[in-house]
Amino acid sequence: MADQEKDKRMQIDDVLDSLLVNYSSTEPRPGLETRILANLREAEEKKALERWWNFKWIWAGMVTAAIIVAVLLIGGRHRVAPPTDLIVKTGPTIPQPEIHPNAPAVRNETARIHPHKSLAPTRPQNATLALNERPANFPTPAPLSEQERMMFMYLANTPKEVIVAQLPRNNDQQESEAFWADRELGQGTRRSTTNQ
Amino acid sequence: MAGQAILGDMVLRSELAMEAAAPTIETLVAEHSQMVFRIAYSILRNHHDAEDAAQECFLRVWKHKDRLHEVSNTKTWLARIAWTTALDKRRAGRKTVSLNDGECGTELMESLSDGTPAADEQLAERQNQQLLQRLIAGLPDDLAQTLELSTVQELNSAEIAEVMKIPEGSVRTRLFRARKQLKEKLAVLLEIKKHG
Numbered sequence: 470m471a472d473q474e475k476d477k478r479m480q481i482d483d484v485l486d487s488l489l490v491n492y493s494s495t496e497p498r499p500g501l502e503t504r505i506l507a508n509l510r511e512a513e514e515k516k517a518l519e520r521w522w523n524f525k526w527i528w529a530g531m532v533t534a535a536i537i538v539a540v541l542l543i544g545g546r547h548r549v550a551p552p553t554d555l556i557v558k559t560g561p562t563i564p565q566p567e568i569h570p571n572a573p574a575v576r577n578e579t580a581r582i583h584p585h586k587s588l589a590p591t592r593p594q595n596a597t598l599a600l601n602e603r604p605a606n607f608p609t610p611a612p613l614s615e616q617e618r619m620m621f622m623y624l625a626n627t628p629k630e631v632i633v634a635q636l637p638r639n640n641d642q643q644e645s646e647a648f649w650a651d652r653e654l655g656q657g658t659r660r661s662t663t664n665q
Numbered sequence: 666m667a668g669q670a671i672l673g674d675m676v677l678r679s680e681l682a683m684e685a686a687a688p689t690i691e692t693l694v695a696e697h698s699q700m701v702f703r704i705a706y707s708i709l710r711n712h713h714d715a716e717d718a719a720q721e722c723f724l725r726v727w728k729h730k731d732r733l734h735e736v737s738n739t740k741t742w743l744a745r746i747a748w749t750t751a752l753d754k755r756r757a758g759r760k761t762v763s764l765n766d767g768e769c770g771t772e773l774m775e776s777l778s779d780g781t782p783a784a785d786e787q788l789a790e791r792q793n794q795q796l797l798q799r800l801i802a803g804l805p806d807d808l809a810q811t812l813e814l815s816t817v818q819e820l821n822s823a824e825i826a827e828v829m830k831i832p833e834g835s836v837r838t839r840l841f842r843a844r845k846q847l848k849e850k851l852a853v854l855l856e857i858k859k860h861g
Contacts, residue, residue: 501716
């Protein structure tokens with residue numbers, strides 16, 4: 470009975486050992502190393518490609534950012550000058566007499582009309598408005614200076630012959646008069662000799 | 666000056682020695698791919714899955730290839746990676762294995778018959794392995810995993826202990842318990858065969 474039990478236990482041990490020995494004694498398919506190395510190479514290439522793509526995206530991002538900044542700068546430059554300054558700047562190009570009483574009023578009026586408009590539309594409007602406001606007598610006469618006033622008074626109070634006599638004569642006129650005088654004199658003597 | 670040169674030479678030599686000692690990934694594949702495959706097969710019990718696990722194991726190693734010189738025992742380090750990779754893979758696609766003793770007993774009776782023809786030996790062996798697989802699957806996880814690693818020819822109990830990060834004594838204890846439980850189940854099956 471005990472021998473049977475022992476034999477049974479030994480038989481079970483043998484069966485278990487034989488089963489366990491072969492449990493993992495399998496061989497992989499031929500070329501396992503090659504396949505593993507090929508897979509590793511593929512992974513390395515994939516990683517290199519991913520790295521390159523990352524750099525490419527960085528460069529693309531930088532270029533896009535640069536383009537956006539450039540567009541913003543160019544677009545902002547067109548909108549820099551406020552309209553009131555432009556009107557003040559364009560004012561001096563249109564002749565405005567300082568003594569004209571309406572001149573400051575006109576300038577203020579244009580400033581009020583176009584408070585927030587950009588340069589392109591306001592420039593012709595300002596020019597038209599300035600032309601409409603131009604005085605009828607242009608250029609506007611300025612008051613006489615002291616010297617001019619004294620000269621006009623002298624002319625008014627002095628006889629015309631005196632003034633003409635005081636006019637300076639140049640040499641040509643004198644020579645011309647002398648020539649004709651001599652000529653008239655010569656003709657007179659010749660006429661008298663022929664009459665004789 | 667001469668002392669500095671000697672010191673620099675020594676440092677250079679030690680660095681070169683370290684570089685020479687550090688195994689390349691190709692060396693690891695050539696030396697340990699079979700072991701890695703068998704460890705994976707002992708857990709997954711499928712050639713295709715075992716090869717996938719081996720590929721994944723070496724990919725994990727490749728990701729840490731710059732630190733290979735820090736590894737003291739490449740064999741157990743690689744075995745641990747293979748073991749954890751295979752366990753992860755098994756958890757990902759785990760199927761519940763039901764152990765039906767009656768069905769196993771029938772298979773065992775067929776396979777343990779003395780007069781098996783030589784042509785049927787391969788089929789019988791496969792059936793025996795399937796039976797053992799089911800018996801091991803019925804064990805607690807810690808016993809089953811220890812037993813599975815012990816079936817890999819390349820690993821001794823000390824290395825299994827290092828792979829599982831447990832003392833070597835615990836490995837021996839677990840193996841003893843696992844065998845005991847398996848023998849009890851086999852005894853039941855043999856009893857069924859005898860009385861059946």
